[in-house]
Amino acid sequence: xxxxxxxxxxxxxxNFNISNESTQECQGDxxxxxxxxxxxxxxxxxxxxxxxxxxxxxxxVGVDYNRHEYRFEVVYNLYSLKNKFxxxxxxxxxxxxxxxxxxxxxxxxxxxxxREVYDFFGIIFDRHPDLRRIYMPEExxxxxxxxxxxxxxxxxxIPLPYK
Amino acid sequence: xxxxxxxxxKSKILEALESQDVSAYFEDPLExxxxxxxxxxxxxTHGVLRLLIRLNGETIIGTVxxxxxxxxxxxxLAENMTFHEYIPHTDRLDYLSPLANNVAYVLAVExxxxxxxxxxxxxxxxxxxxxxxxxxxxxxxxxxxxxxGALTVLLWCFREREKLQDIQDIFTGVRFTTSFTRxxxxxxxxxxxxxxxxxxxxxxFPGKLDEIERLLLKNRIFIQRCEGVGVIxxxxxxxxxxxxxxxxASGVQHDLRRxxxxxxxxxxxxxxxxxxxxxxxxxxxxxxxxxxxxVKIIRQALDKLPVGPINAALPKKVxxxxxxxxxxxxxxxxxxxxINFGISMPVGEIYHAIExxxxxxxxxxxxxxxxxxxxxxxxxxxxxxxxxxxxxxKNHLISDVVAIIGSIDPVMGEADK
Numbered sequence: 001x002x003x004x005x006x007x008x009x010x011x012x013x014x015n016f017n018i019s020n021e022s023t024q025e026c027q028g029d030x031x032x033x034x035x036x037x038x039x040x041x042x043x044x045x046x047x048x049x050x051x052x053x054x055x056x057x058x059x060x061v062g063v064d065y066n067r068h069e070y071r072f073e074v075v076y077n078l079y080s081l082k083n084k085f086x087x088x089x090x091x092x093x094x095x096x097x098x099x100x101x102x103x104x105x106x107x108x109x110x111x112x113x114x115r116e117v118y119d120f121f122g123i124i125f126d127r128h129p130d131l132r133r134i135y136m137p138e139e140x141x142x143x144x145x146x147x148x149x150x151x152x153x154x155x156x157x158i159p160l161p162y163k
Numbered sequence: 164x165x166x167x168x169x170x171x172x173k174s175k176i177l178e179a180l181e182s183q184d185v186s187a188y189f190e191d192p193l194e195x196x197x198x199x200x201x202x203x204x205x206x207x208t209h210g211v212l213r214l215l216i217r218l219n220g221e222t223i224i225g226t227v228x229x230x231x232x233x234x235x236x237x238x239x240l241a242e243n244m245t246f247h248e249y250i251p252h253t254d255r256l257d258y259l260s261p262l263a264n265n266v267a268y269v270l271a272v273e274x275x276x277x278x279x280x281x282x283x284x285x286x287x288x289x290x291x292x293x294x295x296x297x298x299x300x301x302x303x304x305x306x307x308x309x310x311x312g313a314l315t316v317l318l319w320c321f322r323e324r325e326k327l328q329d330i331q332d333i334f335t336g337v338r339f340t341t342s343f344t345r346x347x348x349x350x351x352x353x354x355x356x357x358x359x360x361x362x363x364x365x366x367x368f369p370g371k372l373d374e375i376e377r378l379l380l381k382n383r384i385f386i387q388r389c390e391g392v393g394v395i396x397x398x399x400x401x402x403x404x405x406x407x408x409x410x411x412a413s414g415v416q417h418d419l420r421r422x423x424x425x426x427x428x429x430x431x432x433x434x435x436x437x438x439x440x441x442x443x444x445x446x447x448x449x450x451x452x453x454x455x456x457x458v459k460i461i462r463q464a465l466d467k468l469p470v471g472p473i474n475a476a477l478p479k480k481v482x483x484x485x486x487x488x489x490x491x492x493x494x495x496x497x498x499x500x501x502i503n504f505g506i507s508m509p510v511g512e513i514y515h516a517i518e519x520x521x522x523x524x525x526x527x528x529x530x531x532x533x534x535x536x537x538x539x540x541x542x543x544x545x546x547x548x549x550x551x552x553x554x555x556x557k558n559h560l561i562s563d564v565v566a567i568i569g570s571i572d573p574v575m576g577e578a579d580k
Contacts, residue, residue, distance in 0.1 A: 026511030027274050055401050058547075061527050061540040075527070077514060077542070081401065081415065084422045088514060109404025112550045120238075135231040135579065144239060151243050 004085050005030060008052060016042055030087040031075075036100060039091055043106045046078065046089075054078040057107035058086075062117035066147045071095040072123055076103070076110075093123055102128040120145035196224070199561070203232045207310050207565040210575030212549065214564070221560050226553040230546070233579035241539035245505030246272050246346060247482065249539070254340040256524075256541065257577040259302050260295035262331070263519050265344040270425060271515035271526035272346050276480055276508055284348045284473040285427045289464045290361070291334075291343065292426075292517070293457040297368075298327050299520035299572075300450045300457075307447055307569035308379060311388040319375050326364055333357045346506065347481030348474030358465060365458055376451055389444040393555040393567035396441060403551045406544050407522025409571055412449045413441035419518040431463045443570035450572075480506045505534020514542075521545050521572060545578040 012018040012032065022033040034042055046054040059077040070092035079086045093100055102125035103110050114125045115134040122143040125131055133140065142149055142157060202213035211232035217225040237256070241249050253268040254261035266288050273280065280288075305320030328338045334357045335343040335350070343350050379385045395405070400413040410417055418435045420428045436452035438445035475481050482501055483494035508530040516525030522544025529538040548571045555567050 024511070026509070027277060027513050029511075029513045031512060056404055058404055058406075058523065059525070059527070059540070059542045061538070063529055063538045065537075075512075077525075077527070081417055086423070086514070088512070107404070108402050109547065109550065112546065133231075135234040137231075144236065149239075151239060 004052075004080075004083050005087075008032075008085075008087070011045075011049065011052065012042070015045060018042075031090055032087060033090045033092065036091050036093065040101050040103070040106070042089075043076075043103050047106055052080060053082050054080045056081060057103065057110045057113075060103075060110055060113035060117055062121040062123055062145070064121060064145065064147050069094065072098070072121055074100055074117060074123060098122060099124050099126050101126050102131075104128055119143075122146070201564065203229075208568055209306065209573055211579075212568070212573060212575055214552070216556070216561070216564070218561060221562075223556045223559055223561060223564070226556045228549050228552045230549060230575070230578050233575045235580065237580045238539055238541060241536055243535065245502070245534045246508075246536065247501065247505065250344065250346075251340065251342045254342055255576055256543065256580070257299070257519065257521060257545070257574045258339070259574055260299035260520050261339065261341045262291040262335075262343055263295035263299075263517070264524065265341060266292045266426075267515075267517045267519060267524045268526055269344040269346050270517060271513065271528055274515045275511070275513045275528050275530055276346070276506055278347045278475050278477060278480055280348055280475050281472050282427070282469050283352075283471045284475075286464050286468050287349060287353050287473065288344065289426050289428065289431070290353070290461050290468075293460045293464075294327060294331065294361075296457045296520040297454050298324050298331075300454050301327075303450050303520075303569075303572040304375070304447065304454075307389075307443070307566070307572075308385065310565040310569040311385060313379065313382065313385055316375055316378055319371070319378075323368065323371055330357060330360045330364060333360060345474065345482055347477060348472075352473050353468075358468075361461070362465065365462055369455065369458060372451065372454060379447075386444065388563075388566050389447060389570070390442060391440075392443045392559060392563045393570060394440070394442045395551060395555055399551075399554060400441065403554070404547045405522070405551060406547060407518065407520070408449045408453060409446055409522065409548055409551075411436065412438045412445040414439040419516055419523055423516070425515075425517055427464070428460075430467070431460055433460050433463075443566050446570040446572075507534065508532055508536075516542060519544060521574060521577065522548065524577075541577075541580055543577045543580060545573045545575070546580075549573050549578055 016038055018034055024031045046052055056079040057076055058079050061075040063073045065071060065073060072093040074091045074093060076089040078089055091100060100123055102114055112134060114128055115131060117123050118125060118131055119133045119135055120143060137158060140157060142154060197218050199216045199218055201216060202208040203211040213229040215227040216223055237252055240252060250265060250268060253264040256264045301320040301324045305317035308316035332338050335341045395413055397414045400410050401415060414437060416435060416437050421435060433456045436449050438449050478497050483497055487494040488498045510530060510532045512529040514525055514527045516523045523542060524544055525542035527540040528536045531537045556564060
């Protein structure tokens with residue numbers, strides 16, 4: 001386990017210039033922050049590299065940190081069946097440029113999780129094949145998991161059935 | 164005279180029918196495409212799943228699953244309550260195995276807080292998680308069989324499940340929404356009465372399971388309905404992020420109990436059944452096999468059950484016992500602080516998952532050091548499993564839809580969060 005972590009960090013540092021400062025560790029969970037421009041290249045590399053072979057994208061998580069710069073973060077939960085190794089790949093997204101490339105071409109299973117992030121945070125995944133809302137109704141105007149959305153909802157935002 | 168009257172009467176009805184605007188007029192109904200809307204209220208979709216199916220004759224050429232009819236916003240709710248308060252909400256995720264959801268959630272929180280629970284609590288958690296697996300698989304097995312026409316199996320499965328629910332009733336005090344685990348331990352210890360009841364059940368259950376299996380093992384109708392139906396290849400299953408029995412039925416040896424061990428699973432001896440076929444029948448038999456393994460696990464865990472406390476001795480993180488709150492000052496203060504302000508968590512983000520009956524149930528928690536999570540994301544296995552339905556249904560007949568939905572065993576409470 002420890003060994004593979006070092007291999008992963010070395011490969012990312014050599015091929016993509018990802019420095020060690022961009023990694024965090026919390027209770028044994030490894031998180032690596034990468035720039036948005038390199039996302040597709042790094043993901044393709046992680047999947048196709050024989051030694052690493054991260055063949056599963058288990059989940060895509062959006063987080064709203066309510067900060068001035070890089071308000072949102074998108075976290076990819078990657079798993080390698082061969083090495084039984086998991087880590088979190090993180091990309092920061094600014095509110096002024098809320099686009100991020102979609103990884104559906106690399107892992108088709110990321111389709112619905114990306115739709116979910118779009119539904120809840122309004123982050124737009126470029127070149128996603130079917131970017132629709134998934135939980136909320138199609139005509140809903142807000143993004144409910146953003147921090148400014150009130151817990152009780154907004155009155156009148158979902159029309160109730162006429163009695 | 165009478166005949167002509169009859170004739171004119173008939174022609175009037177015919178006239179009325181033919182004067183209606185019939186926009187869809189088919190030369191041969193089997194050679195035209197049509198859209199069929201199945202659900203959200205349909206007995207075979209196991210909840211409020213909606214499928215839009217595009218048919219060519221009776222063959223399915225495309226499917227669009229729609230989820231979200233049971234969306235309750237549990238992730239938003241989690242951000243507005245303390246870690247303790249969220250435990251009852253986990254019951255409502257996969258409502259067929261609430262105990263396992265409780266275990267999954269508290270394990271994630273304990274990982275973030277760095278709490279080590281006592282050995283006895285860990286063994287009891289294994290027992291209840293495996294109980295939940297049996298309860299969930301019984302429903303899955305029964306309803307799959309019912310969907311393809313074998314009603315007896317459903318009744319027999321529910322009879323067994325009822326016994327387990329009675330044990331759960333002795334154990335946790337409720338039959339359905341258990342909320343049994345606590346951060347740092349459990350709500351109650353396991354009484355000798357419930358251990359005895361559970362052991363009795365384990366003595367009878369394998370025999371009953373064989374009876375259920377015998378109903379279907381050589382049942383030609385059942386096998387022909389399920390064999391070779393809804394096949395997903397190993398490569399597709401991995402790429403689509405399938406987990407749990409659905410992944411293992413496609414020949415992938417992936418079980419978090421082995422691959423990312425948690426609780427005391429490394430100390431227990433059990434097998435992980437894997438099937439190579441990847442069809443509905445393989446998924447069905449895999450669940451039957453898994454129930455037998457669960458029985459093995461519970462037996463071992465009950466034999467090895469150590470004596471000792473069930474809650475970690477960390478007053479700043481673990482709720483005190485109720486009887487101490489009423490009689491001791493410190494416990495009263497701790498309880499007040501924990502209930503009102505929550506545990507003070509370290510800053511950071513973690514992900515922890517367990518092998519639930521449907522697959523990998525994980526919780527991603529991002530904490531900014533407050534009493535409530537900044538972001539809690541539920542990785543729901545049913546959500547990922549429903550995602551593969553278009554692949555599974557493609558080029559099958561419309562009568563296979565129910566056999567396929569039943570075999571991937573979706574629970575909409577979990578998929579819709």
